[in-house]
Every structure is written in C-alpha cells, then in structure tokens.
Amino acid sequence: MKKRTWDSRLLTRTALVFMLFALTGCAGSPSIFSPASDNARQISDLIQTIYIIAAIVFVVVESLLVFSALRYSRKNARAASQTEGNTRLEIGWTILPAVVLFIVFLVSLATLTGIAYQPAAVANDPPLTVTVIGHQWWWEFEYPDQKIVTAGEMHVPVGTVVNLDIQSVDVIHSYWVPQLGGKIDAIPGQTNKIWFRATQTGSYPGQCSEFCGLEHGDMRFVVIVDSQADFDKWVTDQQSPIPTPTGDAAQGEALFMKGGTPAQGKVGPNLTHVKSRTIIAGGALDNTTGNMWTWLTDPQAVKPGTVMPNLHLSQQDIILLAEFLDTLK
Secondary structure, eight states: OOHHHHHHHHHHHHOOOOHHHHHHSSSSSSSSSSOOOOHHHHHHEEEEHHHHHHHHHHHHHHHHHHHHHHHHTTTTTOOOOOOOHHHHHHHHHHHHHHHHHHHHHHHHHHHHHHSEEEOHHHTTSOOEEEEEEHHHHEEEEEETTTTTTESSSEETTTTTTEEEEEEEEESSSSEOOOOTTEEEEEETOEEEEEEEEEOOOEEEEEEEEEETTTGGGOOOEEEEOOOOOOOOOOHHHSOOOOOOHHHHHHHHHHHHGSSSSOOOOOOOOOOOOEEEESSSSGGTTSSHHHHHHHHOHHHHHHSSSSOOOOOOHHHHHHHHHHHEEEEEE
16 A cells, blocks of 8 residues: 555656646747747747647547556456457558658648748848857857848848858857747858748847857857848948047057957957947856956856956956947947
8 A cells, every 4th residue: 555655656746747847848938939930930830730749649549548457457357359460450550650640741841841942922032141150159140241240149120031151160059049940050161051031029049059068058149130220220330430439448448459459359259349239258148347347357257168268357457448348339
C-alpha cells in the first residue's frame, strides 16, 4: 500500500513538473505564436496545424491504451483476442501513420515554399536590403543603399519587403527573430539569405540561436519596425554628422581618439550614433549612462571573453568618455 501511494505521488509530481515546463515554454515574448510578419504567420499556422494533428493522434492512441488496460485488466479477467497474422490490421496500422505523415509533409512543404519565395504581391515592391553580420558576441547591421552601419538594433519600415544577407566573421551563429520569421545560420565565408515583411509596428527581440561561445546567451538584438515616416527620420538621423562636442564631452572625445587613428568600428560596433540605440554590449545592457560606466569600467566582468579588454581607466576618464558617448545620438 505504501509503495502504491509513493508511486502515485511520484507520477503526480512528474506530471506537474512537465506541465510547468510546458507553460513556461509558451509564456512571454518573444513568441512564435505572436507573429508580426507574413512569414512568421505562416510558420505559426504550420506549428499549430501540426500540433492539432499530433494531439488527435495522441488522444486516439492513449484512449486505446487506457481502454485496453481497463478492459483486459486482471480485475475484469477478460482474455484479449489474438490478432497475430491479421493481414488487414497490419496493412491498416501501416497505412494510417503513413497517411498522417504525408499530410504533415504536404502542409510543411506548402509553408516552406511560401516563406522561401516572395509572392508576386510583394516581389515587385522596392525592397530594403540589410547585411546582417554575426560577431562574438554582437550583431552588426549594414544598410548598403543608405550607407548606414549600426549594431544591436535594426530598424525597418512596416509593410516593406526586407532582404537580409546573413554573414559571420568568426564562428557559426544563427539569426532568429521569432515574431518576424524563421531562423537562418550565419556561416563564415558564406552569405545566406532570408526575407520578411513586417505587418505591424513594434519592437521585436532577436537572439543568436546557435551556440557560439561563452557569451552566446548574451548575443541579443532587437528589430524595431517603424512607420515609413519614422523610418525615414531614423535614416536621416543616422546619416547626419554628429554634433561637435564641447566641455567634458570634448575632453572625452580627445581621450577616445588618443589611442591612435580615429575609431572606425572595424573590430567592435560602430559608435557613430551609439546613444540612439536602446541596448549596448550585444544586448547585455540597456543603453543608459550608468550602464555605459559599468561597461567602460570592466567589459570583461559584464561579458567575459569579449574583444574589448579592461583598459583600467580612471574614474575621471570613464566620466569623460561617457559624456562624449552621450552626445552620439
């Protein structure tokens, strides 16, 4: 009796743990079930369709198992009829799963075709091209037509086809914004392509989804979908020269350039308009003055293994540099 009670408690606790994991996996943003683009909508619909098919199969199979267990239990003392060598049954339970898998194949193929090729309704629209470059551990975004280079934050206009050229400068990364479409690998020496068209404005988190080193979990970014007017303003702001700093900011600029030739963002992110971004350090920190001080004090403490070393700056130098960086809007 004690053993049965213990087994019952174990099964109950195990079921609760699995339910907790399931609910945790579905909670919060970003979620593939909150699509904000044409492609993401198709992927979400496909997942829900396959889930429904799997749920039906699960219910049917488990119902048969429970029915058999109860009907032919020792308590009922009924002997099950033998079906060994029943050709019709064997053909039936071979064909039925094959039919289910074929249906899954067809709906999956339709979705893959839909997201791989741009439909005629959008193929003729002028697209926006963005080159996405993965680094350990941050994302760089280049707009070749607009002559803009930024990091950590991609801006796109709503309703416009966005063609992404995905690259990497070091190891294999994987670009993924769940609410805007599928994931795709960033491979050194190779350019992979993907496209999407956002259907609503908003801010959509993205993440590297391929383990790429110690700080893989802090290789985040955000895609901001603007109205066309807001996107045009963002482009104009990014193309504008930065204001000439004065006071402490001017001293910070002199200190920034002190190490040699002017910084050009060849190794680390381009900082030309860094203060206009919402995140820094590859998404590890929000872009606030306090967090900028933290980053300048000891980057390795925030993101171990990052290419930016601890420069052992004095408190005064950190204040001056932060003042200068605050002007880069």
